[in-house]
Amino acid sequence: MIAGVLAWKDRLLGRGDAAITVPVFDGALKSNRLIEDATTVATLDAPMDVATDGQTVYVADGVRVLRLLPNGLHEVHRCAGPITALACMPEGGFAVALEGREVRIEGGAHHGRQWSAVGAERFNAINAITVARDGRLHVSDGSTSRTCDQWKHDLMSLGRSGRVFELTPADGAGRVLASGLHHAFGACEIGDSVWVSESWRHHVMRVGDARNGRAPAVTDALPGYPSRIVPAHGGGAWLTCFALRTQLVEFVLREHTYRKRMIAELPPPYWIAPALNSGNTFLEPMQGAQLKMMGIVKPWAPPRSYGLVVRLDEHGLVRYSLHSRYDGKNHGVAAAAECGGKLYLIALGNRRLLALDIAAAERELLG
């Protein structure tokens, strides 16, 4: 009752959630051009994920798994359907998610093991897989009603049916680690707990040590929508954010009637919603990226699409961040893998596999 009155008061006075504000890019999140300046390793057809076994980098591109060699990318495996998530198994082989509805082990000691449900919970939009130290898989499922490529629909319908599963390849067992999430997009073991990206709540939370029924946030109030998260060399994690929050989108998310009509009447590319790339047509809604001061587009200019990777330390504090700004092209970064001192990224916006030198980036950002 009191909460309802307070919510009504906030809405009336434009406070609290109704203030419609977004966190700022400053401190360790200060923008740079490191993703934009990263080396383009390859431009692919339909890249979805990147993974590494520590020595080699593998890329999921449509139905194919490609291996990165000095002379380019080579197909090492072909699946029955589009791959939506990829992970390298410690004893060889891959774990792949096919069309978001099935997780399958291809090659290695557990070849042929597959899951399409855990108990009564059927998979629907598996978008990330990571392998824990003991070989278990951590799998995130964005929505029970929308497919992986319908993430925009899920955001605009305020989806909260995301789940995280733990699968054991050794015996085929599985269990639900968390459910009712606002679009789970990435889960991985960091230290003794599992960190999960909850995209529509803009945070990374820790599951497995929930107190009072609420999982604690590892890092909160992110300026973007977090996606896949993978362990980083030296502790902590790499967190990708596939799009940015803007005040306009936050506003639309509160306007239920408008949003419903927008979903019903407009094609998704023209929605007032985040995008993986932008500038394709004048019909796209403007989102304030035209913010210029002294003729220069300023770092805080909120664009429709963006490239962002955040380096978190073992406590979840942001150490530094890598960006492709409004005027860049390497946008929609949704997957990262660290291998041989380099960070490999998948930019969904322009379907590129990118690589950048981590030591050089740290020298530039941390001095």
Add this chain to the structure above:
Amino acid sequence: MTSVPALEMRKATKKYAGVPAIEDVDFTLMPGEIHSIVGENGAGKSTLTKIMAGVVQLDSGQMLIDGQEVRPLTPNDAQKLGVAMVFQETTLVPTMTVAQNLFLGQEKFFNRLRGIYIAAQQFLQSLQFDVDPTAQVSLLGAAKKQMVEIARAVLHKAKVIIFDEPTASLTPEEKKYFFDLVYSLKSRGVSVIFISHALEEALQVSDRITVLRDGKHVVTDEASKFDRARVVQAMVGRDLSQTVYGQRKKQIRPQGKRVLSVQNLRMAAMVKNNSLSVFAGQVTGVFGLVGSGRTETFKVVAGVIKRDFMHGGEVLLHGRPVRYFVPASGVRDGIAYVTEDRKVEGFFETKSIADNIYLGLLAKLRGKRPLFRRSESAEVGEHWIKRLNVRAIGKDVKAIELSGGNQQKVVIAKALVQDPGLIIFDEPTRGVDVGAISEIHAIINGLADEGKAVVVISSYLPEVMAISDRILVQRMGKVVEEYSATEATEEKIMYAAIH
């Protein structure tokens, strides 16, 4: 232009408490000239023009009008000599009409309002000023108020009009109108001195530009020979090792947790969609020119200014939205604001050092200390006098009897006794002696080393660069740039701060 300057200053020097505000400044203003004076905060622009306008007097040097040495002792004297100053905040009486303001001080014993209105109407029309003489001044917009100020100056037969930040509160349309007025004054042979932080405007409207730095004349040249970079270089080109603040930082502290997040904050005309973060374990310097909205932003954060519900944005402390109506609520949440105006807002001048510090503690404890305990006050006072090295005969000395530096330490102690997690220092070394500056900086650095989130608002670039781990530059009501201490240069910061 004739060869005799309309106004000339020779070796002008003015000291406040022995500290020179301007020193050996030469300045000439030709008839019908628009001359801009630029410089960062504290460069001496205001002091120089106040001398011309008779608000303060020269300690040494000469002031000449039309080649004759003069020494105006009051603004009235200056006005009689033909020098008028239009201040940023208008000096009009808001409850009087335009005509009454124009003729204020020149009224006859019996006044016929109708006569005044007709005279004012004719005069305003002659200037082509579109202002209704019967309108009440409080109902006029900023541009029209300025028109009335200018008209008043012209009515008093001013040959030299000094404008102090005239465009700060004007809209773009009003600015255009204002500049048309300035050109019209110039065509009438009136000389104009234009003080502004808006560099583009100064470059655009001036015939000549004079740059002052640290109270000294740096350069005077024709505006066409200046560009933005040259002006900025002249404004800031000082040797940092020569300042009392010492060298800039070579190593910065790592960023801790985000303590404060200001998101899209709006507050009247001063704070416009401002966003910034402050992190634990770091000193965050906030630089900006006067009027950039730094103090207002942080006063809203600390609850010193009440935020009206009509204004937007959010302030999050440790991720929790907060909105304070009084400073005490902020104090209880661990925010301390050390004011820039210590004599008015910082302490009770007739109370002792110990009592002042103890009052700071009571603000935090509120209900837990319903009564003033003299013994506890003495104990707390002695502890903080020792800790911050306040130089006084004893804890019972009244705050007003201390030097500026020691008064500032008392204000700081009053804040630190509350054990805050976020401490905001607004101009912490303004008006304090050189020895106290390094002590205050050591206190600030010590707080950051303890893991506290520290904000230092300063108008003085060497101070910001010497003490900050990261520097936020604010301009026109919002943070426009951020630099780490290692990448910042005076030119970069000033370039971002001016508009």
